[in-house]
Amino acid sequence: MGQVKSITKKSEDxxxxxxxxxxxxxLAEHGPVRGTMIFRLLGFALWEAIQKxxxxxxxxxxxxxxxxxxxxxxxFLQKEQSHVxxxxxxxxxxxxxxxxxxxxxxxxxxxxxxxxxxxxxxWIESFRDLPLVINxxxxxVRWEKRPYMFLRTTEFLWQEGHSAHATNEDAQKMxxxxxxxxxxxxxxxxALYGYAGKxxxxxxxxxxxxxxxxxxxxxxxxVIQACTSHNLGQNFAKVFKVEFQNEQGEKKLVWQTxxxxxxxxxxxxxxAHGDDNGLVLPPQxxxxxxVIIPIISKGVDKDAILKMAGxxxxxxxxxxxxVKMDDNxxxxxxxxxxxxxxxxxxxxxxxxxxxxxxxxxxxxxxxKDSFSFKLETIGFEIQQLLSTMQKDLxxxxxxxxxxxxxxxxxxxxxxxxxxxxxxxxxxxxxxDASCEEKIKSETKASTRCFPLDGIKVEGKCIVCGKKSTxxxxxxxxx
RNA sequence: CGGGGCGUAGUUCAUCGGUAGAACGCCCGCUUUGGGAGCGGGAAGCAGCAGGUUCAAUUCCUGUCGCCCCGACCA
Numbered sequence: 001m002g003q004v005k006s007i008t009k010k011s012e013d014x015x016x017x018x019x020x021x022x023x024x025x026x027l028a029e030h031g032p033v034r035g036t037m038i039f040r041l042l043g044f045a046l047w048e049a050i051q052k053x054x055x056x057x058x059x060x061x062x063x064x065x066x067x068x069x070x071x072x073x074x075x076f077l078q079k080e081q082s083h084v085x086x087x088x089x090x091x092x093x094x095x096x097x098x099x100x101x102x103x104x105x106x107x108x109x110x111x112x113x114x115x116x117x118x119x120x121x122x123w124i125e126s127f128r129d130l131p132l133v134i135n136x137x138x139x140x141v142r143w144e145k146r147p148y149m150f151l152r153t154t155e156f157l158w159q160e161g162h163s164a165h166a167t168n169e170d171a172q173k174m175x176x177x178x179x180x181x182x183x184x185x186x187x188x189x190x191a192l193y194g195y196a197g198k199x200x201x202x203x204x205x206x207x208x209x210x211x212x213x214x215x216x217x218x219x220x221x222x223v224i225q226a227c228t229s230h231n232l233g234q235n236f237a238k239v240f241k242v243e244f245q246n247e248q249g250e251k252k253l254v255w256q257t258x259x260x261x262x263x264x265x266x267x268x269x270x271x272a273h274g275d276d277n278g279l280v281l282p283p284q285x286x287x288x289x290x291v292i293i294p295i296i297s298k299g300v301d302k303d304a305i306l307k308m309a310g311x312x313x314x315x316x317x318x319x320x321x322x323v324k325m326d327d328n329x330x331x332x333x334x335x336x337x338x339x340x341x342x343x344x345x346x347x348x349x350x351x352x353x354x355x356x357x358x359x360x361x362x363x364x365x366x367x368k369d370s371f372s373f374k375l376e377t378i379g380f381e382i383q384q385l386l387s388t389m390q391k392d393l394x395x396x397x398x399x400x401x402x403x404x405x406x407x408x409x410x411x412x413x414x415x416x417x418x419x420x421x422x423x424x425x426x427x428x429x430x431x432d433a434s435c436e437e438k439i440k441s442e443t444k445a446s447t448r449c450f451p452l453d454g455i456k457v458e459g460k461c462i463v464c465g466k467k468s469t470x471x472x473x474x475x476x477x478x
Numbered sequence: 479c480g481g482g483g484c485g486u487a488g489u490u491c492a493u494c495g496g497u498a499g500a501a502c503g504c505c506c507g508c509u510u511u512g513g514g515a516g517c518g519g520g521a522a523g524c525a526g527c528a529g530g531u532u533c534a535a536u537u538c539c540u541g542u543c544g545c546c547c548c549g550a551c552c553a
Contacts, residue, residue, distance in 0.1 A: 006514090015547080023489090034545070089551065111553090145479080145551055152552065205553095213553095225553060262553045295512055333513035340513095351512055361512090444549095477552090 007341075009276050014220045021270060022149050025279050025341050035147035035154030039263075042342060043150075045287035046266050047157060051137065053189050053285070054159065054261065057181050061174075063135040063161050068115050070139075071106040076114035079239040083113065086206020090142040092154075108141040113207065113232070113258055116162050117240040124164055124254060127246050131170060133163040150267030151224065151478050158262035164242060164254040168233065171255035175231040178259035179212040182227040185261075190269050191282040191393035192216050193401045194226060195424070195473055197449030202433050205258075209233035215448045215473065217401045218271040221422025223448055223475035226268060229259035267478075272397055273366075279343025280366050282393050283386040289322040290382060291339045295332045295351030309350050312360055312378055319379040321386070340365060345389055346382065364389055366396075407471070411439075411462045414474070418443040424475050428459035428468035435463035445474045 007020035022028055027043035030036070039047065055065075071094065077084045092108040095101060109115065116134065124132060137159050144154045161178060165171040179196055186192045194216040204211035208230035216224045236242070237253040246252050273280040283289050294309045296302045309325055316323040326335055332349070339347055349361040360378055362371045366389055373381045404423030408414040417425055429435060429447065439462075440446045450472050459468045 019546095030545075032544085086552095140553090142552065146547095146549080156553070158553070228553065260553065264553055293512095297511055329511075331511050331513085331515055333511085333515080335514090336512090337514045349512070353512080 007276070007278065010219065010274065011276075014218075014271075017274075017276075018271060019149065021274055021278050021341075025343065027266075027270070027279075028149060030149075033154070035144050037149060037153045037155070039157075042287065043266065046269070046281075046285060047263055049285040049287055050189075050261075050265060051159075054181075054185055055135075055137075057185060058135050058159065058161060061133065061161070061177055061181055062131070063133040063163075065136065066134050067136050067138065068109075068112050068119070070109055072109050072112075072115045074105045074107055076118060077107060079114065080207050080236055082235075083207035087111070087142070090144065092141045092143055109138075110140055110142045111258075111260075112136065112138070112140075112160055113162065113236055114240070117164075117236045117242055117256070120162075120164055120254075121240045121242045124242055124244050127166050127244055130244060130254065131163055131165045131174070133161065133174070135159055135161040148267075148478070150270065151264050153263070156263050158260050160258060160260040163257045164237070165256070166244065166246065166252070166254070168231075168255045171233075171257050172231055175210070175212055175229045175257045175259065178229040178257065179214065179227070182214055182229070182259075182261055186214055186216070186226055186265075187394055188390075189282070189284045190265060191284070191390055191397060192226070192268055192272055193394060193398035195401075195449060195451050197451040197454065197473065199449055200431070200433075200436060200447040200472070202436060203447055203449075205230045207232060207235050208258075209235065212452075213449050215424075215475070216268050216272065217397075217404055217423060217475070218268070218478065219400070221404060221476070222478050223424065224264065224268045224271070224478045225448070226265060227259070227261040230257060232256040232258060273393055274343070275366075277337070278341035280393070281343035281345060283345045283390045286343065286345050287322065288324055288342070288344050289386060290316055290324075290346045290348060291335075291344045292316075292323065292325040292348045292350065293332060293335050293339075294325070294327050295349060297352060300352040300355060305350055305352075305355055308355065308358075308360075308375075309348075311375055312348060312350070315375070315379045316382060319383060321379075321382060345386060366393060405473075408462065409459075414439070414445075414462055415443055418445050418474075418476065422476055424448070424473050426471040427462050427474055428470070429472045429474075430461035430464055430466040430468050431472075432461070432464065432466070435461055438463055439474065444476045446477060448473045448475050448477065 007024055008016040010017040026040045028040055029038045031038050087110045094106045139155055139157050141155050144152050147153050163174045183196050194214045196214050199211040199213055210231045212229040214226040216226045234253045236256055242254045243251050292309050292313055294305045313325045345365050347363050354361055359372045362373055406417055407426045408417055414425055414427055436447055454470055456469050461468045
């Protein structure tokens with residue numbers, strides 16, 4: 001029996017488990033420069049699947065794709081004060097090019113508001129040019145002090161949507177719409193439950209009036225900011241002079257939004273759904289949904305088994321299911337482990353037993369439930385099972401999230417929860433930055449958001465006791 | 479930038495003053511195939527880099543670079 005080092009148990013050390021899964025499932029590896037990441041085949045296939053689904057939704061929102069340059073003049077970033085203040089600590093700055101010192105340093109984009117809106121100011125002239133909704137798929141660089149695979153890398157891939165509108169109401173609708181799109185995507189495609197809400201003043205995007213977010217809970221009780229959607233107001237419009245003439249012929253500044261989702265989403269999927277055997281992929285984004293494993297032992301009709309496997313393959317492929325037949329000569333046990341590691345949602349086994357009663361043994365990746373299907377119905381049954389599994393994964397993550405969302409009415413309770421189970425805490429906060437800072441430095445928990453569906457109630461700030469009108473969500477973040 | 483750890487085969491590590499070894503992986507052959515199969519053969523290394531000590535350095539010392547983990551920053 002060959003010895004294969006198994007991955008660290010998720011419950012033992014989630015960080016080691018996470019790194020093991022990424023390495024063993026060949027999702028990614030570290031690049032030679034700190035904080036950079038090589039997306040290997042499976043890791044990039046996941047990103048492609050995300051892109052494919054999300055790109056359609058983005059276009060349904062009314063956006064069109066474009067591409068803006070990687071290099072931005074430093075002066076562009078400096079135009080919006082809070083923007084440059086927010087980003088300057090993590091900028092990669094190019095000072096030399098072609099062997100010569102550049103007259104003006106250029107930065108590698110940390111985000112593209114500035115370079116896009118410089119162009120917008122030329123593109124937009126009339127109210128007839130509005131709304132302008134542009135999306136770009138790109139990489140950005142933010143020099144991270146403490147990188148972490150997928151969740152926090154110096155270079156990451158994302159989509160960034162940017163829009164300009166005639167009114168603040170239109171801009172807010174856009175920001176709301178983008179967030180709704182992300183929530184739908186996370187829940188129905190990535191099977192990840194979370195809280196949608198508004199960021200606090202200190203947590204919002206540098207340069208935004210308001211920032212919307214979707215916050216996802218990982219198994220260790222820490223929280224992942226899964227996306228952002230900003231109402232930028234006229235902050236950038238002012239400095240980049242993005243103006244239009246309205247019906248009355250008056251010059252007006254546009255109202256803008258920007259919104260993004262990154263490769264961090266892959267990290268969230270790994271963390272939330274994975275188990276001791278490796279990845280568990282929601283069927284909707286699994287690059288491979290079903291693997292067929294013929295099991296050929298001596299004394300059985302190999303050709304008959306392969307024929308059966310081929311029939312199932314044909315039917316599934318005809319049903320647009322992403323299916324693969326693995327008739328390589330590794331042992332069945334090796335294959336079982338391998339595909340479980342890679343998170344393939346369903347596996348079909350065909351051996352002597354199945355050949356005898358003309359059935360297919362089907363095993364679910366997430367809970368190991370097994371089924372026996374006949375050839376006549378296998379297409380339908382597998383379709384059903386994939387959709388059931390998709391829903392079950394979301395339900396499971398929702399249950400987990402709700403179980404780990406607690407209310408704390410005193411700072412003592414708050415501290416207790418944060419040092420024990422962690423997770424989300426709903427607590428009253430006066431919305432004063434100093435109380436927020438105190439909580440953060442003492443408990444590592446920051447405000448994650450004020451939930452969109454949060455209700456207004458009377459309460460007292462858990463730190464200072466001042467009047468508060470609503471409960472905010474707090475958590476430690478990744 | 480603070481605290482800790484580590485740089486040796488593709489990977490994970492062992493060796494320890496006398497210039498290298500295991501496991502897994504990989505390649506070839508035969509035998510196998512219901513939870514990481516067996517046997518035989520094989521390829522694979524300027525021991526991160528630069529100095530120093532020494533007859534001799536992967537090993538000891540100094541420096542340097544890089545990476546990983548833990549804190550402050552962040553999608």
